[in-house]
Amino acid sequence: MTPARKKLNSHIILTLLLGSLTAALLVRAIFISADELLEIKSKTPVLGTFATYIVIAESEAAGTILSSMDSLARYLDNELGVFGDGELSGLNMRGYALIPELSSDMKYLLEKSLFISSVTDSLFDPAMGVLVNVWGFPNDPHFPDSTEIDSALALSGLKNVSISGDTLYLSSGTLLDFGAIAKGYTADRIYSHSRSLGARAAMVEIGGEIRCGGDTETGRLWRLAVRNPRGEDILEMIEIENGAVATSGDYESYFFDNGVRFCHILDPRTGYPEFGAASVTVVSDDAATADALATAICVGGIDTAANIPDSLFSLIIVIKEDQNGEIAEWRRGSV
Numbered sequence: 001m002t003p004a005r006k007k008l009n010s011h012i013i014l015t016l017l018l019g020s021l022t023a024a025l026l027v028r029a030i031f032i033s034a035d036e037l038l039e040i041k042s043k044t045p046v047l048g049t050f051a052t053y054i055v056i057a058e059s060e061a062a063g064t065i066l067s068s069m070d071s072l073a074r075y076l077d078n079e080l081g082v083f084g085d086g087e088l089s090g091l092n093m094r095g096y097a098l099i100p101e102l103s104s105d106m107k108y109l110l111e112k113s114l115f116i117s118s119v120t121d122s123l124f125d126p127a128m129g130v131l132v133n134v135w136g137f138p139n140d141p142h143f144p145d146s147t148e149i150d151s152a153l154a155l156s157g158l159k160n161v162s163i164s165g166d167t168l169y170l171s172s173g174t175l176l177d178f179g180a181i182a183k184g185y186t187a188d189r190i191y192s193h194s195r196s197l198g199a200r201a202a203m204v205e206i207g208g209e210i211r212c213g214g215d216t217e218t219g220r221l222w223r224l225a226v227r228n229p230r231g232e233d234i235l236e237m238i239e240i241e242n243g244a245v246a247t248s249g250d251y252e253s254y255f256f257d258n259g260v261r262f263c264h265i266l267d268p269r270t271g272y273p274e275f276g277a278a279s280v281t282v283v284s285d286d287a288a289t290a291d292a293l294a295t296a297i298c299v300g301g302i303d304t305a306a307n308i309p310d311s312l313f314s315l316i317i318v319i320k321e322d323q324n325g326e327i328a329e330w331r332r333g334s335v
C-alpha cells in the first residue's frame with residue numbers, strides 16, 4: 001500500500017438524483033476537468049446499516065456504474081443477510097440438511113469463514129445464529145438466563161458445518177449468521193464490480209467496513225478514520241491507496257447490565273459477549289478478511305492479534321479500556 005502519486009483536480013460540484021436510482025440513494029457528483037471524469041458519491045441503506053459509495057469514472061458511465069453497484073448490494077443483502085429471503089434464510093430454514101448447489105458467494109463465505117476460524121483459534125464463528133438470537137441482537141438486546149445460553153451453545157459452532165464441493169452439511173438447528181463478514185465481503189464484491197464496469201477508482205464503505213482503490217493515474221489516497229470507541233473523537237487517520245479497512249467493537253450495539261457493557265460480538269467459548277477489546281481495526285488486501293479478523297480479535301484481544309499470520313494483514317490496531325476507563329492502543333504492522 002503505497003502513497004498516492006497524484007491528487008485529483010476536481011471542481012464543479014452538483015447534487016443530483018440519478019433517474020434510475022432509488023429515491024433513497026443520495027448522489028453527489030463532482031466533475032474532474034482534466035480527463036472529463038466524474039466523481040459520484042452516494043449513501044444508501046444496506047445490510048441493516050448504511051453504505052457509502054464513491055465512484056470516479058468517465059462522465060457518461062459513472063451513473064450507470066453507481067446504479068449497478070447499488071443493485072448488486074441489494075441482491076447480496078437479500079442473499080447473505082439474516083433478514084433477507086434469499087439463500088442464507090433458505091439454508092437456515094431447512095434444518096438438518098445436505099444442501100447441494102451452493103452459490104459461489106455462499107461457498108466463498110463459508111470457505112473464508114472456515115479459514116479465518118482456523119487462524120483465530122475458532123474465535124471467528126459464523127455458525128452462532130442461535131446464540132445471537134438468544135441475546136436478542138440487534139433488535140431486542142437483553143440478558144438471557146444461563147440455561148438458554150447453554151442450549152444455544154449446543155447448537156452453535158462451525159463443528160456443525162462442513163462443505164464438500166458445492167454441498168453444505170449443516171447440523172439440525174444450527175443457524176448461520178454472516179454478520180461479521182458479509183459487510184466486508186459485500187464491499188469487496190461491489191468494489192470489484194465497479195472496477196469491472198470501468199470505474200477508474202472507487203471506495204465502498206458498508207457499516208464501517210471499507211474497500212477502496214483505483215488506477216495509478218486516477219487513484220487517490222483514501223483517508224480513513226479510526227474512532228475513539230469511548231468518545232466521538234478520531235484517534236488517528238489511516239491512509240491507503242488500494243486495500244481494505246474494517247473496524248469492529250463493543251460500542252455499536254450493546255446494553256449495560258449492573259454497570260457492565262454487553263455487546264453484540266460473542267465469545268464462542270463461553271456464549272457471552274466479548275471482553276477482549278473495545279475496538280479493533282484491521283487493514284488487509286480485502287474487506288472480508290479485515291472484517292472477520294477484526295471481529296475475532298475483539299473476542300481474543302491482543303493474544304489473538306499477535307498470532308494472525310503476517311500475510312493476512314498490514315496493520316492491526318487494538319484499543320482496550322482499563323478499569324479506570326482509560327483507553328490504550330496496541331498495534332502490529334504498518335501501512
Ligand code: ADP
Nearest residue numbers: 123124125126177179180248252264265266295
Ligand atoms: P459490526 O456488525 O458492528 O460491524 P462485526 O463485524 O464484529 O460488527 O459483526 C458482529 C456480528 O457478527 C454480530 O451482530 C453477530 O451477528 C455476529 N457475531 C457475533 N460474534 C461473532 C463471532 N465471534 N464470530 C463471528 N460472528 C459473530
Ligand code: MG
Nearest residue numbers: 180291292295
Ligand atoms: Mg466483522
